[in-house]
Amino acid sequence: MSHDSHDHKPKGFVNRWLLTTNHKDIGTLYLIFALAMFIIGGAMAMIIRLELFQPGLQFVEPDFFNQMTTMHALIMVFGAVMPAFVGLANWMIPLMIGAPDMALPRMNNWSFWILPFAFSLLGSTLFMDGGAPAGGWTMYPPLVLQGGHNVAYLVFAVHLMGISSIMGAINVIATIMNMRAPNVGYLNMPLFVWTWLITAFLLIAVMPVLAGAVTMLLTDRYFGTSFFNAAGGGDPVLFQHIFWFFGHPEVYIMILPSFGVVSEIIPTFARKPLFGYVSMVYATAGIAFLSFIVWAHHMFSVGMPLGGELYFMYATMMIAVPTGVKIFNWVATMWKGAMTFETPMLFSLAFVVLFTIGGFSGVMMALAPVDLQYHDTYFIVAHFHYVLVPGAVFAIIAGAYYWLPKWSGHMYSEKLGKIHFWWSTISVNVLFFPQHFLGLAGMPRRIPDYSTQFAEFNMMSSIGGFAFGLAQVFFVYIVIKTVRGGKKAEANAWGDAKGLEWTVPSPAPHHTFEEFGPVDLKKMAHGDVH
Amino acid sequence: MKKAQTKLMWLVTGLLFSSATWAEYGLNLRKGVTDYSQTAYDMHMLAFWICVVIGIIVFGAMLYSIVAHRKSKGVTPEQFSHSTFAEILWTIIPIVILAAMAWPATKALIQMENPTDEAGKPMNMDMTIKVTGYQWKWRYDYMDEGFGFLSTLAKDSNIARQKDSGIKPETVDNYLLDVDKPLVIPVDTNIRFLLTADDVIHAWWVPDFGWKRDAVPGFVNEAWTNVKVPGTYRGQCAELCGKDHGFMPVVVEAVSKEDYAAWVAEQKGGQAEEAVMAEKTWTKEELMTKGEAVYNQQCATCHQADGAGLPPTFPALAGSDFVNGPAADQIGLVLNGKPGTAMAAFGNILSETDIAAAITYTRNSFGNTAGDIVQPTDVKNLK
Numbered sequence: 001m002s003h004d005s006h007d008h009k010p011k012g013f014v015n016r017w018l019l020t021t022n023h024k025d026i027g028t029l030y031l032i033f034a035l036a037m038f039i040i041g042g043a044m045a046m047i048i049r050l051e052l053f054q055p056g057l058q059f060v061e062p063d064f065f066n067q068m069t070t071m072h073a074l075i076m077v078f079g080a081v082m083p084a085f086v087g088l089a090n091w092m093i094p095l096m097i098g099a100p101d102m103a104l105p106r107m108n109n110w111s112f113w114i115l116p117f118a119f120s121l122l123g124s125t126l127f128m129d130g131g132a133p134a135g136g137w138t139m140y141p142p143l144v145l146q147g148g149h150n151v152a153y154l155v156f157a158v159h160l161m162g163i164s165s166i167m168g169a170i171n172v173i174a175t176i177m178n179m180r181a182p183n184v185g186y187l188n189m190p191l192f193v194w195t196w197l198i199t200a201f202l203l204i205a206v207m208p209v210l211a212g213a214v215t216m217l218l219t220d221r222y223f224g225t226s227f228f229n230a231a232g233g234g235d236p237v238l239f240q241h242i243f244w245f246f247g248h249p250e251v252y253i254m255i256l257p258s259f260g261v262v263s264e265i266i267p268t269f270a271r272k273p274l275f276g277y278v279s280m281v282y283a284t285a286g287i288a289f290l291s292f293i294v295w296a297h298h299m300f301s302v303g304m305p306l307g308g309e310l311y312f313m314y315a316t317m318m319i320a321v322p323t324g325v326k327i328f329n330w331v332a333t334m335w336k337g338a339m340t341f342e343t344p345m346l347f348s349l350a351f352v353v354l355f356t357i358g359g360f361s362g363v364m365m366a367l368a369p370v371d372l373q374y375h376d377t378y379f380i381v382a383h384f385h386y387v388l389v390p391g392a393v394f395a396i397i398a399g400a401y402y403w404l405p406k407w408s409g410h411m412y413s414e415k416l417g418k419i420h421f422w423w424s425t426i427s428v429n430v431l432f433f434p435q436h437f438l439g440l441a442g443m444p445r446r447i448p449d450y451s452t453q454f455a456e457f458n459m460m461s462s463i464g465g466f467a468f469g470l471a472q473v474f475f476v477y478i479v480i481k482t483v484r485g486g487k488k489a490e491a492n493a494w495g496d497a498k499g500l501e502w503t504v505p506s507p508a509p510h511h512t513f514e515e516f517g518p519v520d521l522k523k524m525a526h527g528d529v530h
Numbered sequence: 531m532k533k534a535q536t537k538l539m540w541l542v543t544g545l546l547f548s549s550a551t552w553a554e555y556g557l558n559l560r561k562g563v564t565d566y567s568q569t570a571y572d573m574h575m576l577a578f579w580i581c582v583v584i585g586i587i588v589f590g591a592m593l594y595s596i597v598a599h600r601k602s603k604g605v606t607p608e609q610f611s612h613s614t615f616a617e618i619l620w621t622i623i624p625i626v627i628l629a630a631m632a633w634p635a636t637k638a639l640i641q642m643e644n645p646t647d648e649a650g651k652p653m654n655m656d657m658t659i660k661v662t663g664y665q666w667k668w669r670y671d672y673m674d675e676g677f678g679f680l681s682t683l684a685k686d687s688n689i690a691r692q693k694d695s696g697i698k699p700e701t702v703d704n705y706l707l708d709v710d711k712p713l714v715i716p717v718d719t720n721i722r723f724l725l726t727a728d729d730v731i732h733a734w735w736v737p738d739f740g741w742k743r744d745a746v747p748g749f750v751n752e753a754w755t756n757v758k759v760p761g762t763y764r765g766q767c768a769e770l771c772g773k774d775h776g777f778m779p780v781v782v783e784a785v786s787k788e789d790y791a792a793w794v795a796e797q798k799g800g801q802a803e804e805a806v807m808a809e810k811t812w813t814k815e816e817l818m819t820k821g822e823a824v825y826n827q828q829c830a831t832c833h834q835a836d837g838a839g840l841p842p843t844f845p846a847l848a849g850s851d852f853v854n855g856p857a858a859d860q861i862g863l864v865l866n867g868k869p870g871t872a873m874a875a876f877g878n879i880l881s882e883t884d885i886a887a888a889i890t891y892t893r894n895s896f897g898n899t900a901g902d903i904v905q906p907t908d909v910k911n912l913k
Contacts (some may be wrong), residue, residue, distance in 0.1 A: 057694075142730045146871065230747055237746060320628060334595040336595075336605075369566075369635055376769060444766050446775060447776030
């Protein structure tokens with residue numbers, strides 16, 4: 001074995017990146033891929049907001065508009081948010097539990113390299129006769145089946161994304177269960193690891209359900225089955241039940257790791273242990289459990305028996321309880337701490353406030369009798385963008401600023417980071433807050449043109465959208481600048497941050513925790529030290 | 531002078547918070563014109579104010595902490611990490627608040643799904659209207675009266691909404707929220723709606739009634755309303771249903787019971803006239819004129835005004851072998867539709883005269899040279 005290279009990085013681009021089995025390099029690949037998809041999906045959102053800037057059709061035809069809303073959602077959900085969290089998991093979980101790597105490194109490579117193929121398949125439909133899927137990311141039949149041959153591409157792309165996610169999830173579970181340093185118990189793990197463990201179980205449970213649903217679409221389209229065709233004895237609403245049995249846990253797949261990231265950052269910058277660590281773990285598990293039994297709250301207007309509607313309303317309202325516990329715990333973590341406001345902390349604080357606003361509209365929509373008004377309007381567009389953009393995406397950005405010194409060995413420019421924060425936070429609210437008003441005033445979602453009474457708020461929202469889009473291009477610039485150079489980061493870049501990742505040098509060497517042995521539990525990142 | 535100023539200030543503040551101002555700028559949910567829409571509005575405001583109060587408490591605590599407990603003030607951080615009492619408290623309080631919201635919500639939902647009258651008996655429905663969603667129009671059938679019609683986006687909106695039309699939407703009355711023929715209903719009447727669709731899923735929504743309900747192909751959904759105030763109420767399809775999802779408005783005119791009876795009589799007269807028309811033999815010119823109007827209203831959204839279609843989803847009629855082929859095949863296709871595509875079965879939607887005229891028009895326009903004409907009786911014979 002050659003020892004001339006100190007950290008044993010493989011030589012050459014192909015060996016280093018294509019054939020890599022190193023959790024840090026695969027984590028980097030995931031993060032770069034997610035960032036690229038975030039920009040592409042964001043560009044589609046810009047087209048949407050451009051067309052909606054004024055009433056009347058100025059730029060695109062209605063069918064292309066529908067392709068944009070559909071592709072924007074698919075790319076953001078499966079291409080940006082989910083891979084970004086897998087990237088964070090790859091980088092941080094082994095470092096946080098004192099493991100040398102992920103448990104299944106070759107599968108790790110495969111699960112990443114499937115993704116570019118999945119999204120090439122999906123993206124290629126844009127250049128086909130008849131265009132990309134235009135039936136919404138929810139893929140409701142019979143509409144989606146009118147999509148010509150993009151149906152097959154859509155289905156196979158979803159299959160590939162699912163395979164990738166399942167493999168990633170298996171890897172996370174195998175790593176956490178088997179690779180913890182010998183003295184690290186489950187209740188010693190940082191909350192980010194806990195939230196990912198639970199997320200991984202959700203992924204394994206629901207991705208096959210989605211795969212089944214889209215396979216039925218495929219056979220309905222090409223092989224003459226009638227799963228969702230009433231004329232053949234099927235039921236179009238059956239698809240919605242299956243889809244949302246996947247779709248609701250999917251929502252938590254995108255938010256639980258955010259909870260984990262924020263639960264690492266707030267204690268660091270409040271200089272205080274995380275409040276209620278154990279209740280945080282239980283609340284996460286509680287939310288995950290509830291996510292399986294509330295799916296039909298996406299379908300209150302579809303026509304359900306009264307008993308069904310009541311049940312799904314009550315179960316959905318229950319989610320507010322564990323979610324509330326989390327928010328109160330974060331506030332209690334700040335309480336009587338000694339706070340500083342570096343960029344990761346700013347994004348985390350914005351996350352707590354803006355995610356809570358998304359939660360409020362969530363509680364309102366849980367009330368089935370009023371959901372008959374809110375459903376399928378811009379009110380729900382505002383709701384899920386509040387939980388996904390200043391929710392999930394802000395948490396990812398906070399995590400990126402927080403761990404960038406560990407990944408790159410350089411400190412980002414605090415000044416630029418703060419500009420990025422204020423620019424993003426103001427514009428994201430200009431973008432999404434008026435959409436509440438639009439929805440309440442009666443504007444349906446997924447329409448390319450609207451009645452003139454909605455003009456003012458749409459224009460405001462579009463202006464916010466362009467500003468927010470530009471802010472994220474600025475973020476790409478900050479990241480590239482930091483990776484290329486900057487102030488050298490200490491091993492513990494934040495002074496006295498807890499967490500084993502801060503015990504290894506910055507940038508983290510190619511191999512860490514090579515010697516299997518106990519770690520210093522006092523350095524683990526959580527509240528109740530046992 | 532100072533008093534006047536204070537008065538003005540109060541007035542401005544009052545206006546800012548009064549729901550009337552909110553409504554004018556389209557900020558809030560509408561109270562609507564039914565008991566149910568009022569209930570939904572009350573639920574909405576209850577939930578909203580509860581959220582506001584919780585928001586003030588939580589964000590207030592956070593803000594206080596951010597201001598008071600910052601390192602730059604020289605504070606030393608406490609190291610407490612849990613409090614069983616606090617954690618139990620902030621689990622129980624939300625449960626109580628949720629229960630307080632669930633109670634009225636349950637009552638409202640029961641009234642929507644299993645309505646009862648003041649005496650607590652199951653509510654008696656006075657009339658039934660069947661609503662069928664098509665890509666991209668609505669059909670209304672008055673089940674008790676035995677007639678029905680299509681309701682499509684109004685012509686001036688439809689022209690203005692085309693890309694590069696050059697028409698400013700502001701100049702069009704009720705842009706995108708107007709139809710050629712609205713649904714007419716009597717006020718103070720319990721109306722049962724049966725909702726279904728013929729192609730894909732649509733959702734029928736009039737915000738002023740307080741609910742929307744999906745129209746699912748192959749299934750029949752049920753909902754009801756009782757409108758208290760005469761007027762014109764506008765809504766839209768609320769479920770993505772293809773390219774022109776944004777262009778299938780719902781317009782309902784609620785009129786007095788007398789006006790409604792007169793309107794029904796008029797419709798029935800029109801129906802008799804229609805039957806006579808279907809029996810007569812039409813000239814080519816008559817069919818072409820009528821056909822052009824029917825084609826542009828019903829067919830042009832997909833097959834385009836110039837017959838070029840939008841392939842591959844919507845085939846071209848111009849130069850089509852099918853359109854230039856035997857008339858009987860084309861009549862059959864228009865009557866029965868093409869399953870698995872967006873082509874609806876127009877046999878149930880349009881009159882025989884309209885179908886005959888539209889087919890004649892397509893066979894003799896866009897450079898097509900079939901040359902023959904189709905009479906309403908030809909359509910009737912193939913039905």
